[in-house]
Amino acid sequence: MDKYELIATTTFGVESIVKQEVKDLGYDIKEVKNGKIVFTGDEKAICRANIWLRSAERVLLKIGEFPATDFDQLYESCKSLPWSEYLPEDASFPVTGKSVKSELHHVPSCQSIVKKAIVDNMQNKYKKKWFDEDGPEYKIEVALLKDEATLTIDTSGWGLHKRGYRDLTTKAPLQETIAAAMIYLSRWDKDRILIDPFCGSGTILISAALLGIKNIYGSDKDKKSIIYTQNNFNWLIRNSNISLNKAKFFRSDVRKISQNTNQKFNLIVTEPYLGPLKIKKQDVDQQINKLSELYLKAFKEFKHILSKKGKIVIIFPVFDFDKRHFLPILKDLNKMGWKQEFDFSTLSNYKNHLSKRNTLLYFRLNQEVLREVLIFHYNK
Ligand SMILES: C[S@@+](CC[C@H](N)C(=O)[O-])C[C@H]1O[C@@H](n2cnc3c(N)ncnc32)[C@H](O)[C@@H]1O
DSSP: OOOEEEEEEOOTTOHHHHHHHHHHTTOEEEEEETTEEEEEEOHHHHHHHHHHOSSOSEEEEEEEEEEOSSHHHHHHHHHTSOGGGTSOTTOBOOEEEEEESOSOOOHHHHHHHHHHHHHHHHHHHHTOSOOOOOSOBOEEEEEEETTEEEEEEEOSTTOGGGOTTTTSOOSSOOOHHHHHHHHHHTTOOTTOEEEETTOTTOHHHHHHHHHTOOEEEEEESOHHHHHHHHHHHHHHHHHSOOOOSEEEEEEOOGGGHHHHOOOOEEEEEEOOOOOOSSOOGGGHHHHHHHHHHHHHHHHHHHHHHEEEEEEEEEEEEEEESSSEEOOTTHHHHHHHTEEEEOOOTTSOOOGGGBOTTSOEEEOOTTOSEEEEEEEEEEOO
């Protein structure tokens, strides 16, 4: 069987979770870099990786890698790659590009050169001059990093964080890849009872169901969110063969949740309200105060609904204008009996993705509000 080199791309910080997922699928890891897990596999691996990797963003098929400090080198090396083994005669093949710390830094030119090289290669193979490109799409990327070019074909279409059930989403749904990473951090097993008390459109709950957790609860203070979550679950159940013991969604302000359920939960995995999407620098202090109050009230309630030895995996906002502003409530939580856990061993070793208090920080480049994932248990 053919062995392909595949690259699972991930949000910075969750590399080792994806690495573990790839290993669990049975494939050999070649390399782990910032935001990338390189592994090898056959055609089936491409399909299985796309279906089963929960924490990755995309699966790219590597076509070639070579040094490129000038356009001639880029053109010649790219042209000599076996494109026609991958691209059918009618393929449409848009080329995107990026360049970091490289001589060839004008990305549009690199894209055009690569496009020309591939067309010239295909002309030789298919003995024709013009390609209509009216067939299936093969998205090609040329990525230059320190004068090394990597050519890939994207095998994931819209991306793994946009799986089919997301017809209904609230304003700012969590990336499914991060939701899955949080479930891993909770060290779940299938019989645990899980709740997301800020469930929004249910991303965390659906990731939990897909991973195999059978008892799933969600609540939110917003009526529409509960309807969306319910509808997303209906979709999931119609379109998959997952089986659940319990899936219950109810409306509740988190600050009163213990009055609205008698259930005890083993896992609370949640992305609370994190403030408005855009915020001005001068409003940060006020926002931090508001959110601190909400989080403290939520944790007060969590004490009543979490079972003994229960665990919380929760996202905190981090405002990162000039320096990192964390919610200043860890001491208060500690006094209330909440102990933080620092077992991020399923996560990356990259120091720059861990915050100064050793939690996972994840972010997209140029984002001002970062997110921090913390783990707690109650011990008083
Ligand atoms: C960041 S969103 C969660 C998004 C969710 N993870 C998803 O992917 O769809 C926060 C959610 O918290 C809800 N919320 C805000 N304040 C709340 C409160 N006091 N009690 C319960 N839910 C609240 C909002 O309605 C919103 O759906």
